[in-house]
Amino acid sequence: MEDTSMASHLRAHALIGQRALYLTTAAIPLTGWAVHAAALRRRLAAARRDQLTGLHARPGYVQHATRRLNRCGDKTMLVFLDAVGFKAINDTLGHDAGNALIIAIASRLEQWVGDDGIAARLHGDEFAAALTCPVSDRARRMEQLHHVLHQPVDVDGQAVDVAVSIGMSSPSDLHSRDYTYVLRGAEGAMYEHKREGTGLYRIGTDKHANEPTVNGRRLGRTGTTAHPLASEDPR
Incomplete structure (x- = not known):
């Protein structure tokens, strides 16, 4: 009887040991996949950030702006910025000076947006922001943006x-929550501000959103074209 009990006890311990070994060996690949997944998430997050400034890159901006327009409607502002004379600074003072200028604009834009939205670097010396702001406070916020950006x-x-051309648009002005249309309004307003060089900024209108393009590139009054940033697929 004692031998039978001892044999049962040993078999039970053997089964427990086998299960423990199985769980341990199964955990090894699972742990490996968890580490791999975490690394992948970090790489994807890094891909959505601009390496020089740390701001969001275009894909993250498009997704965020689209959601904000759909959720907040008329309280949403899309802002489009372009540094004036950036090439001249690069050519005369060097790329380090150009990078310092880009980083400064990015930092100021991010601080201005704060917790109200998102700031992004879209391409070269072009930036954008999407934020929620009451219509009654919009003019004050835009004047504040012009002031902080134009500090040496x-x-x-x-x-x-520092000189920056600024365009802003909102569904309250364009009567549309469509991301492409509202961004085209801000983009067109910015190029008008850049061409005319007067005032603190421009407000996007249907005229700006409907300006003609050539091969998907915006055609300005001077005959120059600009990158079609509004044509990005929000997916």
Whole structure:
């Protein structure tokens, strides 16, 4: 009887050991996949950030702006920015100075947006923001943005002046929540501000959103074209 009990006890321990070994060996690949998945998520997150400035890149901006337009409607502002004279700064002061200018604009834009939305670097010296702002407070916020962006940037002890063209649009002005249409309004307003060089910024209208393009590129009054940022697929 004692031998039978001892044999049963040993068999039970053997089964427990086998199960423990199975769980341990099964956990090894699962752990490996968890590490791989975490690394993949980090790479995807990094891909959605601009490497120089740390701002969101275009895909993240498109998705966020689309959701915000659908959710907040008339309270949503899309802002489009372009640094004026950036190439001249690169050519005369060097790429380090150009990078310092880009980083300064990005930092100021991000601070201005705060917790109200998202700031992004779309391409080269072009930036965008999407935020929620009451219509009654819009003019004050835009004047504030113009002021903070146009402060000189210190580059190796030299004060470099900053000039930025700014366009802003909203469903309250365009009567549409369509991302492409509203961004085209902001983009067109920014190019008008850049061409005319007067005022603090421009407000996008249907005229700006409907300006003609050539091969998908916006055609300005001077005959120059701009990158079709509004044509990005929000998916």
